[in-house]
Amino acid sequence: MSMNEAIHKLMNHRSIRKFKQEPVTKEQLVTIIRAAQMASTSSNMQAYSVIQINDRDKRSRLAALAGNQAYVEECPVFLVWCADLYRLKTACGFAEGEGYIGTTENLVVAITDTALAAQNAVVAAESMGLGAVYIGGIRNQIKEVSALLKLPEYVIPVYGMCLGYPDQSPSIRPRLPYEAVLHEDVYSAENYENLIQAYDETMKQYMLDRTNGTKDTNWTQAMQVKLGTPSRLHMKEFISSQRFWDHDRKAPDSKA
Amino acid sequence: MSMNEAIHKLMNHRSIRKFKQEPVTKEQLVTIIRAAQMASTSSNMQAYSVIQINDRDKRSRLAALAGNQAYVEECPVFLVWCADLYRLKTACGFAEGEGYIGTTENLVVAITDTALAAQNAVVAAESMGLGAVYIGGIRNQIKEVSALLKLPEYVIPVYGMCLGYPDQSPSIRPRLPYEAVLHEDVYSAENYENLIQAYDETMKQYMLDRTNGTKDTNWTQAMQVKLGTPSRLHMKEFISSQRFWDHDRKAPDSKA
Structure with missing residues (x-):
């Protein structure tokens, strides 16, 4: 389509x-x-x-x-x-x-x-x-x-x-892989680890590109700061x- | 435009x-x-x-x-x-x-x-x-x-x-007149009475049309039931x- x-x-x-x-x-x-x-x-x-x-x-x-x-x-x-x-x-x-x-x-x-x-x-x-x-x-x-x-x-x-x-x-700004957001019939955290790891890599690259290589914070790191405060x-x-x-x-x- | x-x-x-x-x-x-x-x-x-x-x-x-x-x-x-x-x-x-x-x-x-x-x-x-x-x-x-x-x-x-x-x-379904939703600089309820009265008339007509003349509930009446329960x-x-x-x-x- x-x-x-x-x-x-x-x-x-x-x-x-x-x-x-x-x-x-x-x-x-x-x-x-x-x-x-x-x-x-x-x-x-x-x-x-x-x-x-x-x-x-x-x-x-x-x-x-x-x-x-x-x-x-x-x-x-x-x-x-x-x-x-x-x-x-x-x-x-x-x-x-x-x-x-x-x-x-x-x-x-x-x-x-x-x-x-x-x-x-x-x-x-x-x-x-x-x-x-x-x-x-x-x-x-x-x-x-x-x-x-x-x-x-x-x-x-x-x-x-x-x-x-x-x-x-x-x-x-890239988002989580859709598979991390869309579940079928029941809530499933089964694939979170792999999906979040892939997203962390994407976000790290995005941050490097956006900051001319000065910052490489990934999603997990950003969320740890955000929710740890x-x-x-x-x-x-x-x-x-x-x-x-x-x-x-x-x-x-x-x-x- | x-x-x-x-x-x-x-x-x-x-x-x-x-x-x-x-x-x-x-x-x-x-x-x-x-x-x-x-x-x-x-x-x-x-x-x-x-x-x-x-x-x-x-x-x-x-x-x-x-x-x-x-x-x-x-x-x-x-x-x-x-x-x-x-x-x-x-x-x-x-x-x-x-x-x-x-x-x-x-x-x-x-x-x-x-x-x-x-x-x-x-x-x-x-x-x-x-x-x-x-x-x-x-x-x-x-x-x-x-x-x-x-x-x-x-x-x-x-x-x-x-x-x-x-x-x-x-x-x-008609909505409230936009003037009832959009305020300037401060929250103002000053015109609510007139605006809601106008909307009640609109919704009454809408209900009559939708129910072939059998129901004429306006917005205020519907909200009184909804929020009274x-x-x-x-x-x-x-x-x-x-x-x-x-x-x-x-x-x-x-x-x-």
Whole structure:
């Protein structure tokens, strides 16, 4: 089967962190958001919001909070994608304590709804010749980010997103062999060792190429550093403070 | 700006629940999975796995566990998308208690990685003329589903996905006005009342059309029922039992 144009575009994805000055129009942004909204959403809950940051002071504050990432400040469009149960709570008009808004189930739904929409936004943006990068760094100081954006209860900022016309053409980062991700009938770790070893070799070469031979970190090594280091351990408390776990214990477990 | 082909496809998304017998080839599936893998992933963690269910008994058991959804049993390809930190743990080779695998941060990362990949899979599938539907119902009895698929610790099944050639052409379900989703600089609920009222009217008409005038439930009413009813309150305990919250309290909070 020959690769169609859409798949060709997906296969050529890379994160873009340097953008041309050329602006993204309001019309383009609205098209991107509408395309994002057409992603599937659990029971039509549409449990996400997108905050476009135009204010220069807010941009520079966010760039600092995200770990001094200059492109957060400089990119033509910066969006913050939020898991949002607040709009649903408002729509339902529940009294305090009524309903099942803040549950782990709805946390999973809201984070998922947010990501499905965000990924459609990336696909839509890239189809227009724009580039994008997700900014997980906004979770570094998530309370400060939430205060800056005046997020109410039941809303969590999950990641930022820079959009604009690419002013760089980074190489495509290889992924795990598909056999390491795709299982049949049951979960199987049987071939992980071989598959990860092969990927480590690929990633080592990729790192050497990207750093002109100065760095040869493979995937396993990168993950050992990443997961050996405490990262954003405030997330549990923050999510709790936003009331996403208020209602889990209200009623006997339901299978419905 | 005229709508390009990719955006046209995104705007025409609808969930497909009835499929032709025509099979999806292995080559098509591999292309879909490879396209899924090219979605962004937090720090290259690739924290997800996909389990393709071919075994007929497992299919029929999963269909029953998901609430007797016949299409789970009958669709040409059925996938279970899992948030997966187990592969990372294996790769890192950490001893018991070492590292920061099971944290709320990594739960958010894994659910997000899973959804970004899954949505790329849907876009890829639809570009081939296939249809898809997400099956949140596999969370109804998530422990039983996990046992059936032999999921190890640090793995959570998030949703199923049916794929195949569409044998139905449902109408497109309208979404909230984009103004209800897109905010500027700060979160604003100011216009929710008007925007939701407009959407309620749209959804009422959509329901009337879809049910030949027998049902006129609007969005607010549907959400009141949905969120007024306990749903999957076992999720918190299940995620905990899969060890996703083992390491949150291991070290003092880090902003890094």
